[in-house]
Amino acid sequence: DAGITQSPRHKVTETGTPVTLRCHQTENHRYMYWYRQDPGHGLRLIHYSYGVKDTDKGEVSDGYSVSRSKTEDFLLTLESATSSQTSVYFCAISEGPGRSEQYFGPGTRLTVT
């Protein structure tokens, strides 16, 4: 299994509070991704990173920001959580150009009340 961990694994928070989810990898892969999974939608890309300090938006990036200061860590921040951001969040990694597979972390279940 690819060395990907996510923390926390579960979180309950209140509307309007900031939340940061962490993805940590031990594979030294260049690319990292954040997806959210919702019933009826499959997985949708929030943001991704193609190197330290290099990030770009995915299809559902509104309300989210990311940061990557080290190769191994990719942070997802909800500046002011809303109930619509209740979801399961997955981090994924990929080696980069020419490597097709993305490997997924175990997921974080976030509930915003």
Place this chain on the structure above:
Amino acid sequence: AQTVTQSQPEMSVQEAETVTLSCTYDTSESDYYLFWYKQPPSRQMILVIRQEAYKQQNATENRFSVNFQKAAKSFSLKISDSQLGDAAMYFCAYRAMNRDDKIIFGKGTRLHILP
């Protein structure tokens, strides 16, 4: 824009039987990858099988095989000798070959294995 469609929200199969999950996709790209991912109740996303669009030969991985029809933009997954551990949500997914951003996922098919 690329899309991936799984028309079967749920399916059931008797243990030891064979089942086929359907997937169609739409793209204007000529080079791409197609995947099937499995998500068991543990929620972990597990890569089951991968197909490169330039390869005519269908990919196989033990009891899992695909029927890749490039002209029809169809990519079905066949599971032979179904086992109880195959019960999961299965996602069909697409990725353009020369891009490194997202994988596009279908909405999934939940597979039940009947003992």
